[in-house]
Amino acid sequence: MELLSLDSSPLFVPKTITDFLAQxxxxxxxxxxxxxxxxxxxxxxxEFRKIEVFKRELPLCMLLLKDAIELLKEEGMRWRRMEERxxxxxxxxxxxxxxxxxxxxxxxxxxxxxxxxxxxxLWNTSINVFDYTKRDSVELKLGNEEDDRSxxxxxxxxxxxxxxxxxxxxxxxxxxxxxxxxxxxKEVKEVSEVPNLCLMTPLMSEALACSxxxxxxxxxxxxxxxxxxxxxxxxxxxxxxxxxxxxxPLRKPRRCWSPELHRRFVDALQQLGxxxxxxxxxxxxxxxxxxxxxxxxxxxxxxxxxxxxxxxxSAAAGQGNALLMSLDxxxxxxxxxxxxxxxPQGPLLAGGFAKCRSTTGGExxxxxxxxxxxxxxx
DNA sequence: CGAGTAATAT
DNA sequence: CATATTACTC
Numbered sequence: 001m002e003l004l005s006l007d008s009s010p011l012f013v014p015k016t017i018t019d020f021l022a023q024x025x026x027x028x029x030x031x032x033x034x035x036x037x038x039x040x041x042x043x044x045x046x047e048f049r050k051i052e053v054f055k056r057e058l059p060l061c062m063l064l065l066k067d068a069i070e071l072l073k074e075e076g077m078r079w080r081r082m083e084e085r086x087x088x089x090x091x092x093x094x095x096x097x098x099x100x101x102x103x104x105x106x107x108x109x110x111x112x113x114x115x116x117x118x119x120x121x122l123w124n125t126s127i128n129v130f131d132y133t134k135r136d137s138v139e140l141k142l143g144n145e146e147d148d149r150s151x152x153x154x155x156x157x158x159x160x161x162x163x164x165x166x167x168x169x170x171x172x173x174x175x176x177x178x179x180x181x182x183x184x185x186k187e188v189k190e191v192s193e194v195p196n197l198c199l200m201t202p203l204m205s206e207a208l209a210c211s212x213x214x215x216x217x218x219x220x221x222x223x224x225x226x227x228x229x230x231x232x233x234x235x236x237x238x239x240x241x242x243x244x245x246x247x248x249p250l251r252k253p254r255r256c257w258s259p260e261l262h263r264r265f266v267d268a269l270q271q272l273g274x275x276x277x278x279x280x281x282x283x284x285x286x287x288x289x290x291x292x293x294x295x296x297x298x299x300x301x302x303x304x305x306x307x308x309x310x311x312x313x314s315a316a317a318g319q320g321n322a323l324l325m326s327l328d329x330x331x332x333x334x335x336x337x338x339x340x341x342x343x344p345q346g347p348l349l350a351g352g353f354a355k356c357r358s359t360t361g362g363e364x365x366x367x368x369x370x371x372x373x374x375x376x377x378x
Numbered sequence: 379c380g381a382g383t384a385a386t387a388t
Numbered sequence: 389c390a391t392a393t394t395a396c397t398c
Binding site: 251252254255256257295296299300302303 | 390391392393394
Binding site: 302 | 379380381382383387388
């Protein structure tokens, strides 16, 4: 046993990071030590990718793992430096600047965690922003957001993560993250409290256009596969130096109509009195979704109309159709919206309307839509 | 400009 | 084939 630990063969799995560090510290041979560390970090990262799929269920694991990875990496760098010039420093600086700062150990940790938490929140709410290399930008972005979270106006807003998304994309470029970028938009599930829609903002399109054209359209994985099973599996490094920036009519990235978004759409629709009488502009304004363009709504409406025209029989029989609703709303009362018994959502949506379901979230059984924030019209 | 629709792309 | 974007007409 001890032999093993001393030998620290590649298979040896230390119980804790500190243990591991202690082990490493015992190793005198620099190359061996670094290889040990590298291997361990690699495994950590592997696992991280795996559990990333369950990030919602295992947020703490994510954090811990990430922290561990960070720490080990830092440690590795530190040691390498120490190789060159022996310095007597206490380790566990956690992360500071990639340069070295002194041995600030005390309060830093806490602050760190806090920030991480905010990041985590972001993941949960909309995008998967995970990058342990350049999360600084993320943090900055978040700083404002989370602090200023009191925006009662529209709960639904474009994931203002376009910058983040950019970073993410960049990150994807240099490191494979198959399962990461995808979920950003489809992952959006009702997070109980914060309903959020996934929208791609026009601004984003620039960034996307570049990497999208160069790389692939996977950036906006709407219907794309998913399943995090192969997350750790595929590794493709495609790094292209984005030769062309903006030229030609760059196509807007596809807007993914998440269930939430669509629900919003339908809501607006019925509030406006039906699919046939509502106009795109009205809908858009009513939806109050930032970044949502008129054309997009129009397009969606077109599709929607087609759909409900296509299968009216069954729906009509259900007498709860949106078509009829337009008529129904005549004598609307305060809660006319409640017509959801046979709400347009059911039949219509069932047709496969809301397709951008999350892949990672296996519990798609939450078909039960959380009741929306009803507009208590005065 | 906005709505509606067809054509086109992914 | 479904879905979303663009182009076109009114």
